[in-house]
Amino acid sequence: MLWLRFDDGLEGSVFLGNLLEIGAFQLWRDVREFEKVSVDPETATVTWEGGIRLDPDVLYHDVAARSGR
Template sequence: MMHEIRSTQPVEPFHLVLEFNSGEYRIVDIRPFLKGPVFEPLKNERFFKQVKVDRDAGTVVWPGDIDLDPDVLYEHSKPYLP
């Protein structure tokens, strides 16, 4: 199944609550993905909180064309009850 993200909310440091197209809410710690220079800006909490959903791509994005694969986020997330 291809996962798409409908909404996101930054919560505790470096965690996102994600709403998927299945209607599921899940929480993910993105710190394991912050490797390499492209993700360096995400280590800044103020920058991290600028997260948005790109509806065309179905995933989360940040300024500077930074994004993460929604299927990977789903696999590494845990169920969350809003």
């Protein structure tokens, strides 16, 4: 789970466990690796070491759908 807060005040969690079996995402099995998450200040992209990047628009729509927006 990853908790996100967006500039417009929308906040909530996204489930990423379904990615754990795919290539580079297998690193996340180690919680310490998953906790190395950061946000690129220029692109607002959620990133991890090793080049993993999650599209903020996709994440926003996921959180919005879960919150009923």
